[in-house]
Amino acid sequence: MTSIISVGGDYDVTIGAGVLDQVPESLPDGVLRVLIVHAPVMAAAAWALEDDLAQRGIGAILAPLPDAEAAKTAEVTAWLWGLLGEAGFTRSDAVVAIGGGATTDLGGFVAATWLRGVPVVQVPTTLLGMVDAAVGGKTGINTAEGKNLVGAFHPPAAVIADLSLLRTLPREDLVAGLAEVIKCGFIADPAILDLVEADPQAALDVDGEVLPELVRRAVQVKADVVAADLKESSLREILNYGHTFAHAIEQVEHYTWRHGDAVAVGMVYIAELSRLAGLIDDDLVQRHRAVLSSVGLPTAYADGDWEALLTAMRRDKKTRGDLLRFVALTGIAQPTRLEGPSAEDLRAAYDAVSV
Incomplete structure (x- = not known):
């Protein structure tokens, strides 16, 4: 059974087994290119999404991240900004984040800060990400002084929570x-x-x-x-x-x-x-x-x-x-x-x- 929960009428959280294929439809109209940031273990899902988007005439850049909290650094953020700059991403483009809470935190922050905000679709792949990190629009990275001290509020365009992904979760x-x-x-x-x-x-x-x-x-x-x-x-x-x-x-x-x-x-x-x-x-x-x-x-x-x-x-x-x-x-x-x-x-x- 698939459930759709509205967050204040601004965007929906889709919850169910086998809903990963709904990611392309959740992108805002007019998106021409997508930066797909993904956790290391989600490479196959990122490749599948890249192929799906290509069939719809949407280009994609894949950005594999370090694992877990190691991704949430200023250095990784700057690298992703560099990818967006080199590709000439505009406000008609978007970010998709596939992974756990660290991945969705970082992906959301990159989307919030590029051109002062481009759309992001969050695809949480862990239980923690589904019930917390990916929902609500809080994004951020860590510093030596603490966790999530640098961040922005940036509600996603959509959240797709595929429960079948939890079967492979340790x-x-x-x-x-x-x-x-x-x-x-x-x-x-x-x-x-x-x-x-x-x-x-x-x-x-x-x-x-x-x-x-x-x-x-x-x-x-x-x-x-x-x-x-x-x-x-x-x-x-x-x-x-x-x-x-x-x-x-x-x-x-x-x-x-x-x-x-x-x-x-x-x-x-x-x-x-x-x-x-x-x-x-x-x-x-x-x-x-x-x-x-x-x-x-x-x-x-x-x-x-x-x-x-x-x-x-x-x-x-x-x-x-x-x-x-x-x-x-x-x-x-x-x-x-x-x-x-x-x-x-x-x-x-x-x-x-x-x-």
Whole structure:
């Protein structure tokens, strides 16, 4: 079954098995050339798309990227700008990004910055990309100082999420992607948590009925939030639940951690911090640990450098001046902000996830 979810009426997210062939039709009218940026493992899909476009009279340039976060650098971005410049790409041309979250982040950023914006079609090939990175128009690259500190808001022309691509995804990457799905359950849709808790293994079965439903629900949560707040001025911040500590882990670990694994620990961290602040009770903290661990996600981060983590958190996009700000909960599907927690509580929450 194919599902189409509208993001504020601006573009659609198409979700289903075998929908990859809809990429050419999703390009805006009049596109003459396409830059296809793709993850290393998506070379065959990129070649197939190049052939399909050629039959429609559309030229394509293939740009294979370094793997994962290694692609999200200023150097790779400049190389792609060079390809566009050499080919004389204009605003009647487009970018297609085929790969995981790092690929769609980079592809979107290149599209956002070339000629101040050309169309991009996002083709996420990982669970994480489908439910999070490719939807919403947030694009970016990393710097030595932190993750996604350089970026732009640039909504795609379309998102094509072919669930059949998940069959070849390593299990550990599928598990990591579930962190963003579970996050949507905590901040907005409790039915997600119910589905995972009822049968954690079914949540990891690509050919079953539960995982596609989880993807649809998570995309709907993100679509609803993004439609109400494209540029993260208020409501959209709730999508960063668990991400403040997660991004700190990623930076300190030099991006060797999977994003979803870091987000899982980040959600437990903010749950512990929220409990210390009197926002939630022990039961809700335990529910975080239980549902995340049931699908194989980590809930602890041992032997970290607390001062380095704290420094990284202070660079978070939600920080204002010296005021650390977190997305927190007062209950399931009841997000709020936690601003300026004490140094003692920050450390105590860390101690709780470092054992």
